[in-house]
Amino acid sequence: MAAQGDNRPIGVFDSGIGGLTVARSIATSLPHESIYYVGDTKRCPYGVRSESEVRSFVLQAGRWLAAHDIKIMIIACNTATAAGLKIAQQMLPVPVIGVIAPGARAAINSTRTRKVGVLATPLTVRTGAYTRAIRDLDAGVSVYGCPAPSFVEIVENELATGAHLQERWLQDGDVFDTPENREEVARTLGPILEPGIGIDTVVLGCTHFPLLVNPIRHALGEGVRVVSSAEETTRELTDILVRREQLAEDDVVPEHRFATTSDNIAEFAAAGSFIFGQPLKSIEHISLDELDRY
Structure with missing residues (x-):
């Protein structure tokens, strides 16, 4: 049995709310883990943007999440993974995995x-x-x-x-x-x-x-x-947390937090709750000006 005890959240980043399909898989398979989800809905979709733009968005979100004491980051967006995974792994102070x-x-x-x-x-x-x-x-x-x-x-x-x-x-x-x-x-x-x-x-x-x-x-x-x-990403995440002895303790009640650049928190909450499979109880707004500081 791997040692446990790192109760810091898992950071999950997406261009909007589609990445909640990955967050849902994580919450189901790792029920003691807390999740800190960031959805950059204001700048969605990423798929029509340039690689350099998307790379900068990934680094901004990654630095923001790292500043909020996550233990690992999941880029739960294929476009962001394709454009920004390598530089995120080089530049961020936490392990980063993508979905590709x-x-x-x-x-x-x-x-x-x-x-x-x-x-x-x-x-x-x-x-x-x-x-x-x-x-x-x-x-x-x-x-x-x-x-x-x-x-x-x-x-x-x-x-x-x-x-x-x-x-x-x-x-x-x-x-x-x-x-x-x-x-x-x-x-x-x-x-x-x-x-x-x-x-x-x-x-x-x-x-x-x-x-x-x-x-x-x-x-x-x-x-x-x-x-x-989604499921394969969750398996890779589990393997990494076990290997690094960073699983949350078995008696922890997870605290899921959500942040979005969307100006419509109610819309994000309703649609996000539908995808995540449970209510999004703690949602905060991040301005693009705030992200630009990271």
């Missing part, structure tokens, strides 16, 4: 045809980060990037309905699985589903995309597996 390497491992474990599609933001696809991560594990796997510039906006717009989201979900079912979304998803996936390519696994290379999983599965059809990085 875990997603790559999940894809390698899934594929049988050794042909993998990566559905991600344009910037993540442009960086080639998933291609490198997958081929580092298995050089014989072919990787087909599929940029999805509209998906984050689709998710964020739906989540903006806030307090009515849970009610609509209970009444109507999956509110993201609409004819309009199915049409947009099918159009986006078309290039990697052409006959003869033979993809059998698609990685959801953005933490917003699990919310569109039903339209995505409908477009892919039977025989194509969909994998995301």
